[in-house]
Amino acid sequence: MSNHIGKLIVIEGIDGSGKATQTRILFEKLKASHLDVETIDFPQYTNNFFGRQVRRYLNGEFGDPTKVNPYLASILYAADRWESSDKIKQWLDQGKIVLLDRYYTSNLIHQGTKFSQDELEKFISWNEAMEFDTFQIPRPDLILYLHLPAAMAYDLITKRGQGHDGHDTLEHMQTAETRCQYLAAKLNWQTIECCDTTGLLPIEEIANIIWHALQPILEKNKIL
Numbered sequence: 001m002s003n004h005i006g007k008l009i010v011i012e013g014i015d016g017s018g019k020a021t022q023t024r025i026l027f028e029k030l031k032a033s034h035l036d037v038e039t040i041d042f043p044q045y046t047n048n049f050f051g052r053q054v055r056r057y058l059n060g061e062f063g064d065p066t067k068v069n070p071y072l073a074s075i076l077y078a079a080d081r082w083e084s085s086d087k088i089k090q091w092l093d094q095g096k097i098v099l100l101d102r103y104y105t106s107n108l109i110h111q112g113t114k115f116s117q118d119e120l121e122k123f124i125s126w127n128e129a130m131e132f133d134t135f136q137i138p139r140p141d142l143i144l145y146l147h148l149p150a151a152m153a154y155d156l157i158t159k160r161g162q163g164h165d166g167h168d169t170l171e172h173m174q175t176a177e178t179r180c181q182y183l184a185a186k187l188n189w190q191t192i193e194c195c196d197t198t199g200l201l202p203i204e205e206i207a208n209i210i211w212h213a214l215q216p217i218l219e220k221n222k223i224l
Helices: 019-032 049-058 070-093 105-114 117-134 150-160 170-187 203-220
Strands: 007-012 037-041 097-101 142-147 190-193
Touching: 007 019, 007 070, 007 105, 007 203, 019 037, 019 097, 019 203, 037 070, 049 070, 070 097, 070 105, 070 117, 105 117, 105 170, 117 170, 142 170, 142 203, 150 170, 170 190, 190 203
Parallel strands: 007 097, 007 142, 037 097, 142 190
Antiparallel strands: none
């Protein structure tokens, strides 16, 4: 459970699922509703020391990212979030809504692909102890999982010309999608379906689904 005044909302999903776009749209909608809102994305590749080390990891400087020990790799990501945690806590203590594009959940998804199902349970407990107990990052109030099939997300990344980092292989993304669906059910993430039988939903339609999903937490706390 969170113990802050504001609300911490995470937008999560595999690469190419539209997290950055939907975070931006939600930020603008909350602003237009005259709500006090801040946003930050992870990893902080340029602003944080550990964020820069994450970039080196993804670039393969420490070995093949898919083969680096997941416990060690997770520490880099967690330390990056820790570097930004004071700022996030300050915003929450001020009663602000804080939107995060990725959070501790990304460790569970991406490093979680390196474990068998039985080993994954142990890793989930270890990672949450590291992030919440040792690094003391704030707990989220709501996690929105953007579900997009891995093959579709992979094609979108390719068409955008973004290039593929160490976690952007189709095989990794397929395993990450499986992990996301398991974690969403286990940890009570709210799943946002980003496609239907006809294909990818329009960006604004996805944004409206997200906005609707957010209403209970805003109304419950008399924020909106």
